[in-house]
Amino acid sequence: MTIVTLDRDQISTLLGEQRDAYDALKARDLALDLTRGKPGADQLDLSNALLSLPGSDDYRAADGTDTRNYGGLDGLPELRAIFSDLLGIPVDQLLAQGNSSLTLMHDVIVWALLHGFDDSPRPWSAEETVKFVCPVPGYDRHFALLESLGIEMVTVDMLSDGPDVDAVAALIGSDPSFKGLWLVPTYANPTGVTTTPEVAARLMALPAAAPDFRVFWDNAYAVHHLTETETKSAAALELAAAGGHPDRVVFFASTSKITFAGSGVAFFGSSPANVAWFRRHLSFASIGPDKVNQLRHVRFFGDADGVRAHMHEHTELLAPKFAAVEQILTDRLASYGVARWSTPTGGYFVDLDVVDGTAARVVELAKGAGIALTPAGSAFPYKQDPNDRNIRIAPTFASMDDLRTAMEGVATCVLLAAAEKALA
Numbered sequence: 001m002t003i004v005t006l007d008r009d010q011i012s013t014l015l016g017e018q019r020d021a022y023d024a025l026k027a028r029d030l031a032l033d034l035t036r037g038k039p040g041a042d043q044l045d046l047s048n049a050l051l052s053l054p055g056s057d058d059y060r061a062a063d064g065t066d067t068r069n070y071g072g073l074d075g076l077p078e079l080r081a082i083f084s085d086l087l088g089i090p091v092d093q094l095l096a097q098g099n100s101s102l103t104l105m106h107d108v109i110v111w112a113l114l115h116g117f118d119d120s121p122r123p124w125s126a127e128e129t130v131k132f133v134c135p136v137p138g139y140d141r142h143f144a145l146l147e148s149l150g151i152e153m154v155t156v157d158m159l160s161d162g163p164d165v166d167a168v169a170a171l172i173g174s175d176p177s178f179k180g181l182w183l184v185p186t187y188a189n190p191t192g193v194t195t196t197p198e199v200a201a202r203l204m205a206l207p208a209a210a211p212d213f214r215v216f217w218d219n220a221y222a223v224h225h226l227t228e229t230e231t232k233s234a235a236a237l238e239l240a241a242a243g244g245h246p247d248r249v250v251f252f253a254s255t256s257k258i259t260f261a262g263s264g265v266a267f268f269g270s271s272p273a274n275v276a277w278f279r280r281h282l283s284f285a286s287i288g289p290d291k292v293n294q295l296r297h298v299r300f301f302g303d304a305d306g307v308r309a310h311m312h313e314h315t316e317l318l319a320p321k322f323a324a325v326e327q328i329l330t331d332r333l334a335s336y337g338v339a340r341w342s343t344p345t346g347g348y349f350v351d352l353d354v355v356d357g358t359a360a361r362v363v364e365l366a367k368g369a370g371i372a373l374t375p376a377g378s379a380f381p382y383k384q385d386p387n388d389r390n391i392r393i394a395p396t397f398a399s400m401d402d403l404r405t406a407m408e409g410v411a412t413c414v415l416l417a418a419a420e421k422a423l424a
Contacts, residue, residue, distance in 0.1 A: 002337030003422055014336075015419035021412045022369065030370030032406040037189070037348035038397040039261055046313050047259040053296035061298075067291035073283060076294045079265065085304035086223055087253055088235050089269040094251075095278065097289045101254040101266040105216060106145055108250060108268075111281045112179070112212075113149065118277050119247060120212040124179055133171055133181040135163040137351060137379035137390050139189040139218070142182045146381070153381035154178075158188060162195030165202045176209040180216055186233045187221040190351045190379055190392040192344025200234035205243030215240075219253045221347040223311045226319050231346060237271065247271045255297065257348065258311065265294055321395040325350050325407055332411035338418040341393075350393040351379075352410075358417040359388045365413035371406050 003011065059067050062078045074080070075096025084091045097104060113130070116123040124130050130151045134143060135158040146153055156167040163183065172178040181203070185195040195203075203215060217236050225231065240248045247270070255264035268278055301307050326343055329352070333339045342351040354362055359376035366373050374392045377385040393410070395403055 002335070003418055004337065006422075008423065011419055011422050014415065015423060018412055018416040018419055022365065022416055025369045025409050025412055028370070028405075030405065030409070032370060032398060032402050032409075033372040034394050034398065034403075034406055034410075035372050035374045036397070037257070037394045039257055040317070040397050040399070042317055043257075043314055043396070044260060046310065046317075047300070050259060050263075050296050050300050053299045054292065058299075059292065059295065061291065061295055065291070067295045070287045072288045072291050073279060073286065075265075075289055076291055076298060079294045079298045080267075082298065082301055082304050082307060083253070083267055086307055087219060087251070087267065087269065088233065089237060089251060093237070093272060093275050094267055094269040095275065096294055097266045097268060097282075099254070099256070099262060099264050099266060099290075099293075101218065101220065101252040101256070102141060102145070104252055104266050104268050105142075105218065107281075107285070108216075108278065109145065109149060109151075109180075111278075112214075115281065117212045117214070117247070118273060127177060127179075129177040131171075131175070131178045133163075133168055133178060134381050135181075135183065135188075136381070137190055137392070138182060139184055140374070140378045140383075142216075142218070143381045151179075152177075155381060158191050158193055160193060162193065162199035163203070165199055165206070168203065169206050172206060172208045172210070172213055174209055178208070178213060179210055180214045182216050182218065184218050184220060185236070186219055186231060187224060187344060187347030189220065189347065190342075190349035192342045192347050192349065192351065194231050194346075195234055197234040197239070200236060201239045201243060204236070204240040204245055204248055208245075213248065215249045217249050217251045219251065220257070222253055223307060224257060224348065225311065225315055225346045226322055227315075227345045229345065237269070240271070247274050250274055258307065258314075259297065259300070263293065265289075265297055318396060321398075321400060321403055322350065324400065324404055325393060325395050328404065328407040328411060332408070333414060336415065336418070339414055348394060348396055350395060352391045352393050352414075353389045354391060354414050355418045355421055356387045356389045358414075358421050359385060359391050361417040361420070362391060362410070362413045365416060366410060369409050369413070371409045371413075373410070 080094050113125040134153045136155045157164045236249045251269035254266040340353045363373045363376045377383040
């Protein structure tokens with residue numbers, strides 16, 4: 001039985017049942033939030049030892065550097081070595097910076113607008129139009145950043161193995177105004193898709209009309225596994241070099257969902273030429289990052305295996321939450337055929353597609369019942385989902401009890417909106 005096989009009387013009965021369930025939900029006076037992919041307090045507690053590190057008499061780095069002072073623009077070598085192993089980037093091509101990878105993305109784009117890359121014909125701001133390719137559904141903050149800078153966004157579909165490469169090729173091959181492509185390559189936000197090495201290799205080798213076309217490789221969830229099978233990111237730098245475009249990829253990552261979300265360390269990586277370009281512009285903006293924070297991360301982790309062990313503890317906390325979402329959506333919605341959702345093996349989100357034309361209504365209903373969801377369309381540029389079907393679910397922050405209550409409520413809202421649409 002699915003909703004399309006029901007006659008109008010049966011759908012009317014379903015509508016009445018879901019209205020009653022919704023009224024009961026509203027009567028509970030809930031205040032639950034599934035909007036953003038924030039670590040839960042129990043995840044943050046895993047890193048509380050950082051608060052007592054590095055110690056008042058233990059502030060020197062491995063080479064004797066006094067981390068309390070100026071300098072060290074590239075970040076501590078020992079921390080870069082740990083994440084070089086995890087991210088697959090040579091130490092001398094990986095810089096450790098402040099707490100936010102989004103800040104680094106912003107700075108790279110702004111510097112490109114002001115100055116261009118070394119292979120740019122002119123600063124990006126001197127171009128008549130600057131465009132980015134944006135796989136969708138995608139990360140709302142990527143899109144908001146581009147919109148704030150007046151950069152035009154053109155979408156391609158995010159498929160089960162990564163972006164639609166043929167669509168990307170058709171866009172960038174003949175139009176030099178395309179300067180970049182966003183990509184969350186591992187456990188993508190919000191789909192959970194991991195870009196395969198084959199797709200990554202094609203992206204890196206594609207002919208581009210713009211000589212300074214870049215892939216913005218935001219590897220935010222590289223080590224954020226939800227199962228014992230740890231998906232490995234494609235070797236982007238190696239693939240770019242092999243594809244004949246060694247400067248194509250600029251790489252970002254951070255510890256924001258590894259240790260403390262507001263007090264972590266962000267990383268920039270790329271080819272030697274791009275790293276030199278980044279360092280040159282950074283030198284006018286900074287005399288060095290927070291090396292004390294970097295040192296405490298070194299002491300906390302010890303080595304790359306220490307990070308892996310730490311992330312296993314995160315998995316133990318998060319996997320049951322994602323399993324609960326899967327169970328509730330399956331139990332409540334599968335038999336009606338009114339939704340599809342991802343079953344991610346890593347990352348921070350569940351991607352929920354509801355009946356076309358009802359996502360905004362589902363979010364509205366949920367809000368009326370005290371359940372905050374990310375606004376419909378958020379995973380698309382300009383917040384415009386052409387099908388009004390996509391909703392991003394963030395299971396991580398809520399307690400298990402609150403998550404179950406919220407997801408039962410979401411399921412009720414999905415069914416109610418679907419029944420309304422079927423009878424409209």
